[in-house]
Amino acid sequence: MSTRNERTRADHNLSEASLFDLLNLDNDENCSDELDEETPCAGANLRLATFLSESGNELCADCGSPRPKWVSANLGAFVCIKCSGVHRSLGVHISKILSVNLDEWTEDDVDNVIKLGGNRAVNSKYEDSIPNNCRKPQPDSSIDERTDFIKRKYVMQQFLNTEEQLSCPFNPAVFNCSSTGINSVVDKKYLNSMRIHNISQTFLNNKRKDVELKPSKKSNSTVGMVEFVGLIKVKVVRGTNLVIRDVRSSDPYVMLSLGNQTVKTRVIKNNLNPIWNEKLMLSIPEDVPHLKVNVFDKDKFSTDDPMGEAEIDLEPLVSAAKAFENGSAKEPSKDHAKVTGGKDKNTLHNGMITMADRKAKQEFTLQLQNAESGELQIEIECVPLTQ
The missing domain is CATH 2.60.40.150 (C2 domain)
Structure with a gap:
């Protein structure tokens, strides 16, 4: 009789243990699924934050303001909120501005930004030949000063190395304006027209560098700019x-x-x-x-x-x-x-x-x-x- 009772208790304990294990298994699977869903986004944001903390990225690429929290996803430049407003006005075909903290980043998005090299790589390219009498904006510069410099830097590309201007006849920003990191397909005729325009712009820029740059007055293109x-x-x-x-x-x-x-x-x-x-x-x-x-x-x-x-x-x-x-x-x-x-x-x-x-x-x-x-x-x- 005692042996039968012991077997009954053992079977009952085994069934309870099995049920407990199954419940725990379900919970573990659910937790694993939740972690799998959250990890990509969290991992991407962590990688972007780590890249932002690297030397050169801790200051705005355009004016030097500390702790920039915006990034041009297709240029790879970290910028402050004041300069980001100017970037937005240029259009996403020139600069696609995203927030480091507020936007949702994917691993591909972060990969694309990291491949562009950060502020040092951007400035070594777009600020290679700044004339001595051209003043780069400071953190306290006016919106007009920022607008004038940023347009000349990224749109007109006046500060590129001369050889690079001739070897890269179209604006590379056109090819990376998608938030998914997929390059745009540009019509061949468009590339030809951009090539002609940029080659002519190169010679105009070289000629312009020989002339003393005077403080620019407000033109129709900058009157509409607001802070x-x-x-x-x-x-x-x-x-x-x-x-x-x-x-x-x-x-x-x-x-x-x-x-x-x-x-x-x-x-x-x-x-x-x-x-x-x-x-x-x-x-x-x-x-x-x-x-x-x-x-x-x-x-x-x-x-x-x-x-x-x-x-x-x-x-x-x-x-x-x-x-x-x-x-x-x-x-x-x-x-x-x-x-x-x-x-x-x-x-x-x-x-x-x-x-x-x-x-x-x-x-x-x-x-x-x-x-x-x-x-x-x-x-x-x-x-x-x-x-």
Whole structure:
């Protein structure tokens, strides 16, 4: 009898142990899966941070400001936020600016930046022949000084070695403007035209170096340049009950405009209730303009059809972010970024400005104007200059 009881207890303990082992095995597999999902992104960011700390990369490639937190992904230059604003104005075909901390980096993205060699490699190429009477910007230089130098450095390429200008007749930045690191395919005719233009530019640059460089006056190309005071990250979440612009549906996308900057979401085909969950980043000019939100239907053979619009006054959100950065605001703000627009404007939801992780955030559900129907849900985050 005692032997039978001992066998029963042993079988019971074995079944409990087996169940416990199986549960632990499942948990271990789940944890392993989670780690596998998180490791690539975390590993890429760690590698980028390590590369940023290397000698030469700890100062802005263009003005020497300490601790740059922005990088031109196709040039390989780490730059400060003031110089990054000028880079953005050049267009992504010249310089694709990303945040070291705020953007999501892949291993391929980091590999491409590291291959470009960092600030020392960039400056040894683009600042090889700076004339003695040409002054490189300093951390306290004006936006006009930065703009003039950066355009001459990367767009006109006036400071390249003469032999390199002749041997490299097209702008290499054209080939690496994709965030995935895949080189662009450029039409042969385009390369020929770029070759002719850059060879002629080489001789013009050489002639220009023999002439004393006078302080440049504001031209039409620099009058529009403004100094950026911060950034906003706009998450376009979803659209609801959007209007039909094709036969039975629409192919919607969202366009955001802030001053002279314009960014777009991807197109979602044949959907009146699209879910984007897409983050877009814009620089905030010193005189904060309204954020213009437009929804369009993508057409292949004609002009894209408008599907509604709205405008948001960002001043309260920017002011809240500045107050928090200066230490004068710690609680959620009772102010709201205001939605402006046509006569029949209507904001279905205008969330309170909240402070989290040193950033001011606000959620909106917008009733689109100049359209029969349609709502748009977005989230806006104002990023301080110190981020």
